[in-house]
Amino acid sequence: MARITLEHVAQKAGVSIKTVSRVLNAEPNVSEETTARVRQAIAELNYVPNSAARSLSSGKAMSVGLVVGWPVNSPYSSTLIEQTLKECTRHGYSLALFSVEVEDAITRRIIDAYLGRQMDGVILDTRAAQDDELMSQLDALNVPQIIIHPDRRRVAAKASYVQIDNHLGAWQAVNYLIQLGHRRIGCISYDSSLTQETDRIAGYGQALADAGLPFREDRTMRKAGLPFRVGFSGAVELLTAQPDLTALFAGTDEIAMGVLAAIWNLGLRVPDDVSVVGFDDISYASMIAPPLTTIHQPIDEIAAIAVKHLIETVDDPDRAPIDLVMPTSLVIRKSCRALKLDVSQ
């Protein structure tokens, strides 16, 4: 299978390779007839431009990096990857994937990928942007970057951000429970200093405060470990110590899944005995039983914006950085019940 090049197409269409190149890149100033002739030749020869030659010549890798901040096989990360991949493809870019979890020497790997012109810029997710060594090297090279769910702003560097308001999201979740008539609401989350976690807990507290309810430390479980375990053991402890809790707010949907298992294990039912709200709206949330009421974060939109802005920044380094907060929304499914309406108890 001899490789088809511009040369072949040009010959077939009876034009110069530069003209074929123009048609390929939709550059102006090519007559319609010529364009048609070239397109025909391209189609007939089934020509696809050599991406390496393109990159070398243009100096653009046509690829963006994504550094995920959690295990690749977590629901959140894999959805982010899926959406980012989709957006890259749409823009004609390819995606270079990196994971802080699996790779040693991750900083080296990412920097080398940039230096080796394998990517034009990088999207950093949550914990990926926590790596000071990585960030300072990225800055030193002035690598176009956008951070998803930043834990903090980076004063020195010219970075862009896309995030959600975790505080508000948690507030929406807990406020919903309060509206349903719940008064004794527990909270289960990670024992982490990430603002993502602390904000969600703070939002829980805020919702309580706004309703004139007390924030009780003994109703707030902060546990370290695997998400499901955190939810399971957290719920067991909380419900054993305080059987009068009628609702539980879980810091993530994965935690919520552990919470559900715990509730069942205690011989209780969801939502009959205990209502549960999660956070993130991972794909499982709608699939499990009962379908989980949760706070949706628009990963698809976040990915779309991140990719679009990053590419724009690559094309125009003077592009102004962005700092967007995407809206979260309450998705009501079947894991909560209204207390007041239940006259049978």
Added chain:
Amino acid sequence: MARITLEHVAQKAGVSIKTVSRVLNAEPNVSEETTARVRQAIAELNYVPNSAARSLSSGKAMSVGLVVGWPVNSPYSSTLIEQTLKECTRHGYSLALFSVEVEDAITRRIIDAYLGRQMDGVILDTRAAQDDELMSQLDALNVPQIIIHPDRRRVAAKASYVQIDNHLGAWQAVNYLIQLGHRRIGCISYDSSLTQETDRIAGYGQALADAGLPFREDRTMRKAGLPFRVGFSGAVELLTAQPDLTALFAGTDEIAMGVLAAIWNLGLRVPDDVSVVGFDDISYASMIAPPLTTIHQPIDEIAAIAVKHLIETVDDPDRAPIDLVMPTSLVIRKSCRALKLDVSQ
């Protein structure tokens, strides 16, 4: 930031660019002193070779494609992606990801990626290799390929395979239940014509037969839909119609998770009232409550072999194809109990 090239390194080390290239590629016939000098220069200049130039010049993309056969955010796919990525990185290759789920014109996209020299070969997972259009085009171009979990052999083409024995795996699972004393065992799986699913059901039947137990169609649920739902509704139906079942074999771990939820919802307990075995050993399996006894399939090894063999085939097109069956193993956790030992009932 001026880009560092071979030229700069060569100048600094006082050699020709070709010699630097030799050191870079570990080619023979470079004296130790020269090598040291060049390495020093590379380190000092923080030089990283331009991958596009490399690809263009060598004609190798140094990249392999992975076409996943399930949603990217499924536990199986995301783990496969993670492991494949790891192996590619280890070999100095990059990974180009494709998903049959999200992408329209997937065939076109993959073929173009190959034609555009963005990848040297492709790994096809399960359903990805079911696409006749894609496969025939891949064959026409003689694209190096390896198929993970093939549904069938492809007589015409020179393809390699890595798979597991689904029949045996299911047999291991069900035989374990039988050894524990279970006699009335249900099976819940997808209503699919994929051999992956039919083999697992057949393995279930075989284990029963080998123990002299009857295979009963009314104990075998085949349902279409989302994994969790399949498990949930399948288990509800099965256990409602036949409350005397003491164990359930789920076709996948995701199905098993739905089964667990269903059992709890029916007011029963795992493993006290019903034992459950899954298949796949997804990362969740060990995290949930109770930790799921399941059949492990070595995705890490499968990915390692697939990547290694594919790269070898790329480097040597005459490399003999492989057709490997990787061993599955029973992972005993906490979702099954021994019936005979339970004297209290």
Added chain:
DNA sequence: AAATGCATTGACAGCGCTGTCAATAGTTGT
């Protein structure tokens, strides 16, 4: 009719590397 402008096209020089082949130096054999 000459001058000007614009749309269209092509020639050609790289981009940064690898592959080929020639050149050089050092070593061994006779």
Added chain:
DNA sequence: ACAACTATTGACAGCGCTGTCAATGCATTT
């Protein structure tokens, strides 16, 4: 001491594309 070899190194030609700039043709202007 000279031929024959081997180890080491470099010169140079591409790989297939894009960017720059010049050339051409034609319509418009004065």
